Amino acid sequence: MQLANASREQLQQWEQALSAEYNAIKAEGLNLDLTRGKPSAEQLSLSDALDGILQHNYITDSGIDTRNYGGLEGTPEARALGEQLMGVPAAQIMAGGNSSLTLMYQLMTTAFFFGLEGADSAWNKEEGIKFLCPVPGYDRHFSICEQLGIEMVNIPMTSNGPDMDAAEALIKADSSIKGMWCVPKYSNPTGVVYSKDVVKRIANLAKIAGKGFRVFWDNAYAIHDLSENAPQLASIWEATKAAGTTDSVLQFASTSKITHAGAGVAFLAASDANLNGFKKVLGIQTIGPDKINQLRHAKFFAVPGSLNAHMQKHAEIIKPRFESVLKHLEEAFGDNALGQWESADGGYFISFDTQEGLAKKVVALAGQAGVKLTPAGATFPYGKDPQDSNIRIAPTVPSVEQVDAAMKVFVLCVKLASVQKALAA
Amino acid sequence: MQLANASREQLQQWEQALSAEYNAIKAEGLNLDLTRGKPSAEQLSLSDALDGILQHNYITDSGIDTRNYGGLEGTPEARALGEQLMGVPAAQIMAGGNSSLTLMYQLMTTAFFFGLEGADSAWNKEEGIKFLCPVPGYDRHFSICEQLGIEMVNIPMTSNGPDMDAAEALIKADSSIKGMWCVPKYSNPTGVVYSKDVVKRIANLAKIAGKGFRVFWDNAYAIHDLSENAPQLASIWEATKAAGTTDSVLQFASTSKITHAGAGVAFLAASDANLNGFKKVLGIQTIGPDKINQLRHAKFFAVPGSLNAHMQKHAEIIKPRFESVLKHLEEAFGDNALGQWESADGGYFISFDTQEGLAKKVVALAGQAGVKLTPAGATFPYGKDPQDSNIRIAPTVPSVEQVDAAMKVFVLCVKLASVQKALAA
Structure with a gap:
């Protein structure tokens, strides 16, 4: 989707198609959440052996x-x-x-x-x-x-x-x-x-x-x-x-x-x-x-090496979620100017920049379609993103299927907001 | 020992006897500590079952x-x-x-x-x-x-x-x-x-x-x-x-x-x-x-009642220590004006007031004889006891035998300091 060179007619067609798609998803009553920068229950369970590990010996x-x-x-x-x-x-x-x-x-x-x-x-x-x-x-x-x-x-x-x-x-x-x-x-x-x-x-x-x-x-x-x-x-x-x-x-x-x-x-x-x-x-x-x-x-x-081995287990759980996010972003925006992001090799977040002035709108659209996103602006001092473009995506807590479903909605909302902006210009 | 009515000769005799006793104890090289307002290892062990109590179930x-x-x-x-x-x-x-x-x-x-x-x-x-x-x-x-x-x-x-x-x-x-x-x-x-x-x-x-x-x-x-x-x-x-x-x-x-x-x-x-x-x-x-x-x-x-039952076990451990402190104080100062204290029914401390101006001296004397006491003044704002009389006794950590040995030294130091004060008056 190349908005820059599109005719008004083309933009209107896109807007109609995307709106129809959006309304259909809205009707599904999804309940997904990409806001939580914390480990999943599966990750937490990797450390459950902490309980009882002392065997009642409390002396270092x-x-x-x-x-x-x-x-x-x-x-x-x-x-x-x-x-x-x-x-x-x-x-x-x-x-x-x-x-x-x-x-x-x-x-x-x-x-x-x-x-x-x-x-x-x-x-x-x-x-x-x-x-x-x-x-x-x-x-x-x-x-x-x-x-x-x-x-x-x-x-x-x-x-x-x-x-x-x-x-x-x-x-x-x-x-x-x-x-x-x-x-x-x-x-x-x-x-x-x-x-x-x-x-x-x-x-x-x-x-x-x-x-x-x-x-x-x-x-x-x-x-x-x-x-x-x-x-x-x-x-x-x-x-x-x-x-x-x-x-x-x-x-x-x-x-x-x-x-x-x-x-x-x-x-x-x-x-x-x-x-x-x-x-x-x-x-x-x-x-x-x-x-x-x-x-x-x-x-x-x-045990030497156990810390790294433990972190690899976390990576195995998190990686498919990050890959899902990046796949959706690449497919939707890899060849156009609708959004920008870094391909993270670790951590808990992927940061996405919409075109200027669209972050709040995308977050609102996604919210209405049942996908909760971190409030736009939250990643800036005083909650004020001067460009209104940054959205933080936190994919660790949902399942891979949920991340996939949420990201479908996300990219749709970005496209819809972008097309509507182009039409309003 | 009634200092108020004692003759100078009597005071001198007491001072000599107490000094001799003090020097003998000093030579023993004791290493006792009545400063620590914390539970003993025996008390801490009452709760060792906390480790492993969850049996890996972390959900409330x-x-x-x-x-x-x-x-x-x-x-x-x-x-x-x-x-x-x-x-x-x-x-x-x-x-x-x-x-x-x-x-x-x-x-x-x-x-x-x-x-x-x-x-x-x-x-x-x-x-x-x-x-x-x-x-x-x-x-x-x-x-x-x-x-x-x-x-x-x-x-x-x-x-x-x-x-x-x-x-x-x-x-x-x-x-x-x-x-x-x-x-x-x-x-x-x-x-x-x-x-x-x-x-x-x-x-x-x-x-x-x-x-x-x-x-x-x-x-x-x-x-x-x-x-x-x-x-x-x-x-x-x-x-x-x-x-x-x-x-x-x-x-x-x-x-x-x-x-x-x-x-x-x-x-x-x-x-x-x-x-x-x-x-x-x-x-x-x-x-x-x-x-x-x-x-x-x-x-x-x-389990209902378990908290109180648990506290009774603490009391069984602490009580003999408190009793030892109180017995020594009562025996030494019950019939005279050399010191005052409250008979505590709980908590971690017994507070002792010497005659005015003697707390620092008693703490120093006891320290030189191998019994560590909380620094005089510590129980007052800015570390300043205007009367220089209060000493905090913390008997929970030492064994009953150690408390007994330490308190023998303590009452001796109070007596010695008091007699020396009376002589200097």
């Missing part, structure tokens, strides 16, 4: 009774698991509770209210501080900034990561920019893996930024590959070591999309100065994380 | 897959356990993660930075806000206020709870007092249970306080009785309902000293307005608590 190899209080930085065994996951030495890692989002929030509020380098370094001592937000991005990152009144500045995502020319220019010009959100591998939602050059340039941002600059490096999909030839993410830890900027990056990861989504172990990797600054503040709000759950996870992945 | 009776994300307020089953524990309807209860301290911190920071009743109600909109702190009290409560810059105002503890005449007078005179810390049952560290009259007066404080007043009701030892005729704590929930002040009290509890200290379930009980205000802020920092651990706990206490 290092001799810690995990049942009692204490241990702010997590058990050595859990921190070693963090090293496997994050590729950063365990000495730089804290193992926490069930949520990396909570860890990010805690680091953000520490930096904002209390300061990671003492009280004078608190961001809220300055008026009007800002954060760079590669867009589209993760709504829960944006909500934290919004709650704290940190102004968010959009920068475009490219197929190599954030537009670093834009990022560097903004940071050079404005010392009130205190940090940047990053999902460096299988970025939420575009699926992009940051290139080696982008990683290096991010590691060097602190050199041109104002004081207290911190990159929040949310490596949520660090090992969540769908193919064996998965793209490698360069080590930001090594890059900051080379640049002498280790204090400028805070790394996060968790087992939430590895074991049980709501009951995993979250990790922070950071420089000694950041860990110490954080622990001073964290020690006021907790006596320590759930070390029993940390021990369960350490035991579950005790 | 209410149909929730506890493995996945979501459920900010906790599972219905966990909230029902909270009702058992707190005596407040489950509808008013949120079940959280592993730490009630974290919940208190989250409520405190919500009220302080963001407001429980919308942004305008945030405490930090006012300068110089204050909190009432019954003393001696719990150091971790005080640390939260200190971190936020909330000025702490001491009010005395009596054997019925906080001195309410003092509390009411202060609150009436000063609308910048925004709240009050309370450990209403087996108060940390005095072991006192608030009387029915005190509970009622606390429920009525909001009527004389400035706007946004909140009592932090840390019911850490709600069911942690040592005797069958345990004193009853009146319901603050009912009292606030009667007074029309349900928004003024935030109640906290946890299973930390019921099951596994570091891996339990924490609870908040509050009015609908407070729960809604809190959830708005909490929803930014987490997707939900560890529901699997909540399910473990709900199953562990599923």
Whole structure:
């Protein structure tokens, strides 16, 4: 379907045919959902052996009774698991509770209210501080900034990561920019893996930024590959070591999309100065994380190679769903300008851009036809997509058949909205 | 030993005898510890059946897959356990993660930075806000206020709870007092249970306080009785309902000293307005608590009466330790004015008051003789005991024999310090 060269008559014919098809599907009363960026029950079941894995032995190899209080930085065994996951030495890692989002929030509020380098370094001592937000991005990152009144500045995502020319220019010009959100591998939602050059340039941002600059490096999909030839993410830890900027990056990861989504172990990797600054503040709000759950996870992945083998099982479940989404998009839009997307090799999302001004309409059309999509705009700060074009597709929870059925409706809605736009032009 | 009527010669004789005894004990090289307010390994083992209790069935009776994300307020089953524990309807209860301290911190920071009743109600909109702190009290409560810059105002503890005449007078005179810390049952560290009259007066404080007043009701030892005729704590929930002040009290509890200290379930009980205000802020920092651990706990206490039966096992372990402490205190100081204490029927601490100005010295003497005591002052805001007299004794972790040995040293140090004080007068 090439709208650009189509006659008005042709457009009207298409519109009629697509409307008829749409109405027929609407009458079917579908109830499908592509909104949920979480594991399916089948994926969760891969980790059910966590229950009972301790066989009532709650003592770690290092001799810690995990049942009692204490241990702010997590058990050595859990921190070693963090090293496997994050590729950063365990000495730089804290193992926490069930949520990396909570860890990010805690680091953000520490930096904002209390300061990671003492009280004078608190961001809220300055008026009007800002954060760079590669867009589209993760709504829960944006909500934290919004709650704290940190102004968010959009920068475009490219197929190599954030537009670093834009990022560097903004940071050079404005010392009130205190940090940047990053999902460096299988970025939420575009699926992009940051290139080696982008990683290096991010590691060097602190050199041109104002004081207290911190990159929040949310490596949520660090090992969540769908193919064996998965793209490698360069080590930001090594890059900051080379640049002498280790204090400028805070790394996060968790087992939430590895074991049980709501009951995993979250990790922070950071420089000694950041860990110490954080622990001073964290020690006021907790006596320590759930070390029993940390021990369960350490035991579950005790055998070398078991973590990767486990992730391959996830990939086997997720891959057909991603393939279904990509097949429908390729078939419908591979040869025209109705939509754009990246072909993700991992993560949980596929990000689709309609022609300008159609995302809300497509989401509404799909909704009326029984296919729930993430609200348009959700992937942008303040819920505002300036182009009204981005839609996040989350295919992991439905069955392959459901994904297939939902995507048929999706591409139909995109076509219909696009043709109607062309007619209205 | 009656110091008041003793001659100087008598005092010198006592001092020589006590010093000799002290030096002999010092030479023994003891290594004992009465500082740790946490369960012993024997107590923790009472709950070891939590591991494996799910038999790989992670679905609640209410149909929730506890493995996945979501459920900010906790599972219905966990909230029902909270009702058992707190005596407040489950509808008013949120079940959280592993730490009630974290919940208190989250409520405190919500009220302080963001407001429980919308942004305008945030405490930090006012300068110089204050909190009432019954003393001696719990150091971790005080640390939260200190971190936020909330000025702490001491009010005395009596054997019925906080001195309410003092509390009411202060609150009436000063609308910048925004709240009050309370450990209403087996108060940390005095072991006192608030009387029915005190509970009622606390429920009525909001009527004389400035706007946004909140009592932090840390019911850490709600069911942690040592005797069958345990004193009853009146319901603050009912009292606030009667007074029309349900928004003024935030109640906290946890299973930390019921099951596994570091891996339990924490609870908040509050009015609908407070729960809604809190959830708005909490929803930014987490997707939900560890529901699997909540399910473990709900199953562990599923049989009616099992919670109480479980607490009796704790009491059987703890009681001999408390008895040993009380026996030594009674024998040494029952007939004189060298020290004062309450006879606690539960909780984790016995609080001892030396004569004025001797707490630091006693702690130092005991430390040099191999008995570690909580630093003097720790039970007061800013670590400053104006009388330098309070010492917190935590006897749960050592064996009964160790408690006995440590208490021999303790009473000796109190006697020695007291005699030396009398000699110096």
